[in-house]
Structure formats: structure tokens, C-alpha cells
Amino acid sequence: MATGSGAAAAAADAEEKESGSRMITLTSNEGKAFVVTEASARQSATIRSMVDDGGCVDKGFPLPNVDSKTLARVIQYCDEHGNKEAHTVDERAALAKFDKDFIAELDADKAFLYDVTMAANYLHIQGLFALTTQCIADTIKGKTPEEIRTAFGIEYDLTAQDEEEIKEEDTHA
């Protein structure tokens, strides 16, 4: 039993090593191909499950919902988190710094932030999705409704009656 599981672990190890060096092609909806390491691609649970199911690794993965600009940015995140180690305190601090700069840049271009959020959701990249949704949530925090509307460009379309209902709910809450 022990030797059996040992052998299995060794085999899994070997496979891990081999798969670590494999390259995977992701294709944006504009047909542009991006070649990434498997470790990077595995940041996406969607791609990870397709690879593990023995899917078409050689043919690559078309991503009809993601445009090139967004995909490039998503891959930037995946490369950083998939290819680099995060064992020591320093390594983790470097990743945290990367995340901070990464999201600060996205925050300055809200429309792009939404695209990346959608892509992270579609590709199930947990860390990136948490990062972008938190960024959107932080924009809402500590603002009046009017300020939030301005920040997001939301058009005010509530009727007087809607407003009355909301106020009523509010005062009771």
C-alpha cells in the first residue's frame, strides 16, 4: 500500500515536472494567439480543468469572450502568479506589490477594469477576480449615492415613486 502510493506520488511528481514545462496557446476573440506556460494557464480553473480532462492542449484554447487587450493583461497576472514561487516572505511581498500596482493601473481605466473582471470570472481566476471585484467595491465605499453615480457614470432613472419606496425601506432598515 505504502509503496503503491509512493510510486503514484512519484509518477504524479514526474507528470508535474513535465507539465510544468509544457506551453499552452490561448487565442483571443480577435484570433491573436498567446503562448503561455502551463503553470500560468493553470491559474484559470476553466483552463485547468480542460487540461486535466486531457483536452486539446496541442490545439490550444480559443477564448471567444475575451479580446486581445484584456487577455494580454490577464496573462500578465497569471504569469506573475503561476510562474513565480511564493514560499518566502520576500516572494509573497513581491507578489502583493505586483497585485497592488496591477490593480492601481486598472483602477485608472474603469472600462478596462470591467473587461478584466469579466474575463477573470469567465476563466475562473480566483485571485484576479477577488482583486478586481474588491477594487470595484472599494470605489463604492464611503461615497454618497451621487458620488458613486459620478464615479461609475450611472444614469439616474428612478421615478419619484421608486425613490419614495426606497426611502421607506431605508428608514425602517
Added chain:
Amino acid sequence: MARMKKKGALSRRRTATTRAATVARRKGVVVVDRAGARGGVGGGEDRISDLPDDLLRLVLRRLDTRTALSTGALSRRWASLCRGLDFLVSDVLPPRYHRCRDHLLLHHPHATKGIDADGVKVVAGRHERLAMRKMAASIDNFLDAAPDEDDPDRRRRIARLRMEFIVNHHSDSINRLIATAIDAWGVKDLEVLAAPPAHQRLPLDRLHIFPHQGICSDPRSSTLTSLTLANYAIPPLQGFQALTILVFQHLPISTRPADCESVFTSVYI
């Protein structure tokens, strides 16, 4: 997942970005105009409302309850999002409470050497009592301020009520809310979860119970069709003629067979 832009918005801004966008569109590519968002916050078009409901709800879940609910005042879309949110008691309890609770749930009693388990229980209990005292006060204020229930135009109508509370001695307000919901608001679907205090594991040794006179004052004219109770002792159910779905979760092992049988006899009388 193509996002179409209004033509007007494009022609108003004849910038390099939009020209590029036009060229790209001719090639049959989905293009997102970012002119509105240049320079970060402020102005621009409402791209955030293009995001799907599920995704925006996940954003709202990252906010505290009060802030999340306040987004209901932004626009119709956001108002409907807020109504779809579920908030649990745990949302309003502070992080420190959750740390205490995790500690109590995850750690085996024998493994908590050096940590004052009783102290953790006391802190968690204090947060729970405070939260439930506030909840009970809010419910009482809400019910006392309710519009005149005799006036059909002013009467509150609620089809579905889901609530969670932590079992402690503030149950009168909860029972009163449930009775009002069934008697006056015409609730059809009621789900009540009596959450266990942090120091207790399921099943609870102290279940929540309704007052002796029953769940509400007039079950015969109630429109309640679905009732789900968790950590509740089986209540008297006579007279709930509209009831078709009844779910009890986490009944104690000590529940007497006679109590279970009473469910079958009482509902059909």
C-alpha cells in the same frame, strides 16, 4: 457577449480611440469604447451596468451590509440588485467575532492549550448578544412604525421572507415579526433559521420555540404555502390550510415521535 455602443456616443467623440474602434468594428471585432473612462473616475458612460447581475452581486457582497444596501438608491438596476441580496446575521457581526467563532468551531477542545477557550466564548457571546439586541430593537421599531394595517392601500404585502437570527433571549421580537408577516403581510414563503451561538454545535441543545398560542394569531386565513424552520422545535400547525411545503432542519434527536405525528394530523385538520 458583444457590447453594442450607441452611435451618438461615438460620433460625439471623434478621437483616436474611437477611430480605431470604428476600424476594428469594420473587421467584425467586438470593441469596447474606452473614451468615456479616460482619466479614470468621473463622467463617461455607464459601463458598470453592462456587467451581469451575478457579478455585481459578488461585488456587493464585498461591502458591508449598510453600504451594499445604499447602492439601491443609485438606479433602477441597482435597486433590483439589492433586493436580490441575502444578508445573514454573520454579515453584521465584526471580524473579531468571526475569528472567535472559527476558533471555537475548528479547534478541538483538547487542542486549545494555552488559549483561553472560555475567554473566547465570552467575547463571541458578547458580540452575539449585542447584535441580537440591536436586531430586536430594529424589528420592534419597524413593527411599531408600520403603516396602518387596516387601510388596504397602505398595507404592506410581502410574498417571501427569509431571516436568520442567533438563538438567545431576544426571541419575542422575532416571533412578533413572524406573526405579523403571516397575519398582516400575507407572506407565502417563510424561511427562518435559528442560528446556533458560537459555542454550540449542531444539533442545538436549546431549540427555538414559538409561543404556546402558535406561530401567528389567525392561521386559518393565512396564505402561507411554504414554511422552512431550522433549529426549531415543531410548532403547532393547526389551521394552516394553504401550507403545501413544510421543511424542518436540524431537529434534535430527542424529538418525540408523537411530535412528528402531530405534524401530519394537525395540517389536515
